[in-house]
Amino acid sequence: RKEVEQDPGPFNVPEGATVAFNCTYSNSASQSFFWYRQDCRKEPKLLMSVYSSGNEDGRFTAQLNRASQYISLLIRDSKLSDSATYLCVVLGEDSSYKLIFGSGTRLLVRP
Amino acid sequence: ETGVTQSPTHLIKTRGQQVTLRCSSQSGHNTVSWYQQALGQGPQFIFQYYREEENGRGNFPPRFSGLQFPNYSSELNVNALELDDSALYLCASSSGLYIDEQYFGPGTRLTVT
Numbered sequence: 001r002k003e004v005e006q007d008p009g010p011f012n013v014p015e016g017a018t019v020a021f022n023c024t025y026s027n028s029a030s031q032s033f034f035w036y037r038q039d040c041r042k043e044p045k046l047l048m049s050v051y052s053s054g055n056e057d058g059r060f061t062a063q064l065n066r067a068s069q070y071i072s073l074l075i076r077d078s079k080l081s082d083s084a085t086y087l088c089v090v091l092g093e094d095s096s097y098k099l100i101f102g103s104g105t106r107l108l109v110r111p
Numbered sequence: 112e113t114g115v116t117q118s119p120t121h122l123i124k125t126r127g128q129q130v131t132l133r134c135s136s137q138s139g140h141n142t143v144s145w146y147q148q149a150l151g152q153g154p155q156f157i158f159q160y161y162r163e164e165e166n167g168r169g170n171f172p173p174r175f176s177g178l179q180f181p182n183y184s185s186e187l188n189v190n191a192l193e194l195d196d197s198a199l200y201l202c203a204s205s206s207g208l209y210i211d212e213q214y215f216g217p218g219t220r221l222t223v224t
Contacts, residue, residue: 004153043201043215044154087153098144098167099203099213101153 001026006088006102014110017078021105023071023088032091033064035073037084038104044087047073078109114138115204115216123222124192132187132219136204142166143185144213145177148199160185189221197223 006023013019025033033050048055050062050071061074071088088102114137124130136143142161146154156169160179174190183204189196199220203213 008151041199041220043217045215046212092156094167098156098159098169099146099154100156101146103151103153 002102003027003100004088004090004102006105008103008105010106010108012108012110013078015078015080017109018074018076019078019107020075021073021086021088021107023073023102025069025071025088025090025100027090027093028066028069029093030069030090031093033062033071034089034091034099035060035062035071036087036089036101038087039084044101047086075107078107080109080111083107083109115202115214117200117202117216117219119219120217121220121222123224125224126192126194128192129188129190130192130221132189132200132202132221133184134187134202134204134216135184136202137214140204140206140214141183142205142207143179143183144203144205145185145187146201146203147171148201148218149195150198154201157187192223194223197221 035047036044037047038044050064054063059076063072085104085106087104090100092098116135118133144159145157148154158168163179176188179185199218201218203215205213
């Protein structure tokens with residue numbers, strides 16, 4: 001079983017739509033979670049951290065369900081510029097604190 | 112821009128050759144992590160260097176080796192290249208060990224033919 005699993009998509013949505021991505025992780029001891037955004041052939045960039053109480057940043061909302069080991073990202077009012085791959089990331093719990101990435105979910109926002 | 116630079120940008124090598132990739136971390140950062148991202152996959156952790164010492168290694172064979180210099184820049188060396196080594200190689204720098212925010216460089220795209 002992969003440590004972090006995501007639906008690869010692609011999700012093809014019209015501008016203005018609301019879209020949600022889900023992710024599951026296998027290590028129940030994990031403490032820190034993130035969503036990264038990666039544009040085609042570019043490096044990943046931190047979109048937002050995910051907190052237990054849930055958090056919102058403009059049109060983006062992240063939720064964490066520790067009991068189900070499940071993380072979600074909701075994007076409201078999608079823009080063309082939101083088209084990218086969204087990577088679910090868990091911080092490793094060993095001494096290296098490595099980032100453990102899912103395979104990513106591709107989002108295409110059409111006019 | 113994150114201030115993390117990598118060189119070269121692109122590289123084409125032949126199977127069996129050796130390659131060295133370089134990373135300059137953001138000013139003030141003493142930790143560098145290297146990741147391999149194959150096409151259609153998320154980045155996979157190769158290893159991390161903290162204050163010139165290896166601090167953790169992912170599931171990669173010994174032909175993947177690294178180095179960190181006193182100025183905290185880093186190198187990734189891959190010997191006996193295989194076709195499956197074709198990927199985007201990313202380095203990420205951070206300040207200290209338990210820092211959740213890692214800043215990625217633009218990556219080096221390696222093609223092995």
